[in-house]
Amino acid sequence: MSRKNLPLAKVYRLLEPGPVVLVTTARGDSRDIMAMSWHTMLEFEPPLVGCVISNRNHSFKLLKATRECVINLPAVALTEQVVGCGNTSGARVDKFARFGLTPVAAAFVGAPLIAECFAQLECRVVDTRMVPKYCFFVLEVVKAWIDPAVKAPRTLHHRGRGRFMVAGAEIKLKSKMK
């Protein structure tokens, strides 16, 4: 898989459609991968992302301590790994090893990129006001990577209980909206 810079102003185009993402975190010898659907864009540029990372997850501890993570975007070929990551705890299992995923050093954060994903967003925590009540973190994307070969990614969209909608056809209408 190749990887090139994605302009930060285009990050919203990846997250607006609501794909399941894999969030990576790392601290010392400990690292984790978490499947996540509860995220939203908050600002175009610099791109801000809001997301819920439950305090029952190992990732919560790592994110709180390091204030850094990577949002990795898997396509349909990684469905089993996504479900696997969602059903195991990073406190007991190294998910990279267990699910055959390849960690790659990020440019600006300590958490690893997942090489098999078609895009990776390096993030820093910038606001934790809503963490006590909702486990809601505000992240700033500081660097974005994309596989230039992937034009219309077949992303996964969770409908609950292991049911996923896979991204279908694309249509285009005239629009003044971003």
Added chain:
Amino acid sequence: MSRKNLPLAKVYRLLEPGPVVLVTTARGDSRDIMAMSWHTMLEFEPPLVGCVISNRNHSFKLLKATRECVINLPAVALTEQVVGCGNTSGARVDKFARFGLTPVAAAFVGAPLIAECFAQLECRVVDTRMVPKYCFFVLEVVKAWIDPAVKAPRTLHHRGRGRFMVAGAEIKLKSKMK
């Protein structure tokens, strides 16, 4: 279109996949419809939804004043209406009339349901802490409606600049996750 009660515990299954939604608001003679992709679940039950409604939108004023709205879910047959709503201002145009959408009285809130949508979530604003900085509202869904005929809705997912991914095939894996 028929409409039945959807248990509140199942609301997340509609919003997790990240569809474009139409938010309705109303106050006195004024009402609005806004196309929105920047939303996320915050809690399963009672269902809490976080969403960004820009203070440049007419909907922002109506929502701030009334603290009530409806999140309506359109499928692909409403694509032109969705783009139309996104490209006009409710301050100058009655979007129901302009786009041929039918307002129906909600059970618990003053904003109308859109009859042509396959699901409608009646919401109250419960937290405005993040509004000054991010225009981010926390909504509680107090009543949910669904068309029982729609099992795998062909929702719209915005990829930017009028490009929409239409919900494709569904796959199901064994999972312990909600």
